[in-house]
């Protein structure tokens with residue numbers, strides 16, 4: 357039956373995956389599935405600050421370009437990830453004083469976004485990532501501690517200046533349901549847009565775990581953001597289980613994937629769903645959560661799992 361991307365195209369949505377540059381360069385099965393099943397890609401790591409500007413004003417785009425070139429060859433869109441984050445940002449940035457840090461942030465955004473501004477494949481950016489604590493306070497990152505919350509608006513303005521046509525997103529995790537963190541995000545997006553700050557979309561990462569249950573108010577939450585006039589999207593979906601796998605756990609996981617895709621399909625302003633990888637061979641989950649894993653839609657040998665079928669059938673309208 358048809359690929360995920362064929363069904364997503366027919367629905368006017370994207371189905372995306374995160375790409376790791378290692379297997380992208382040397383594994384045929386990885387490339388075949390990545391190119392054949394998805395109509396959008398995100399660099400898992402290659403566009404982050406430590407990869408693109410490891411030392412000040414020394415830019416390296418080899419990994420980022422590899423992702424963009426792959427996407428171009430395969431007729432895929434690229435979502436840029438991520439410009440301003442507290443992780444994977446070099447020490448030289450973190451140690452700057454306020455004026456120098458603000459200048460470095462603007463320069464970074466200008467150079468990274470600017471590189472792809474005329475490339476029709478690169479359509480959107482995560483401008484700021486994970487700016488909130490779980491209780492809805494601003495995260496006490498080096499960005500916030502040095503610059504205060506104004507770094508967020510400044511980052512969006514710099515990105516708009518670098519590419520007036522790119523869709524500019526704020527992105528976070530644990531904001532799928534209606535809770536203190538997602539309400540803080542809602543209030544911030546509302547306030548920024550009232551101030552004329554160019555925030556075009558909100559990314560809900562979607563790092564789910566079957567042990568914590570499904571966010572049953574996902575659709576309602578997407579809808580309240582849509583009412584602010586922004587596009588919404590699921591940006592980093594995965595559904596980790598307690599290892600080892602079993603048929604029952606696979607089946608539960610598949611319902612989570614199905615329900616996320618269906619929530620996006622039900623909301624006009626939801627542009628699509630990106631899965632954070634596709635094969636359990638390459639996933640951040642076991643590194644971070646040693647007893648958990650198998651979070652993706654293909655197994656370690658590139659065989660589709662029940663979660664693949666669930667995504668497929670949801671996109672197909674079944």
Ligand code: G3I
Pocket residue numbers: 400401443444485529561592639640
């Ligand atoms: O590149 C080095 C390599 O040289 C070294 O040999 C190896 C040894 O550990 O590490 C490699 O770097 C790792 C990098 O991934 C590339 O594989 C880092 O240690 C590792 O920490 C890093 O993990 C990434 C993580 O972000 C870092 O925060 C994951 O791949 C990536 O999936 C994950 O993605 C994030 C999103 O960007 C934001 N939302 C949450 C999501 C999951 O944490």
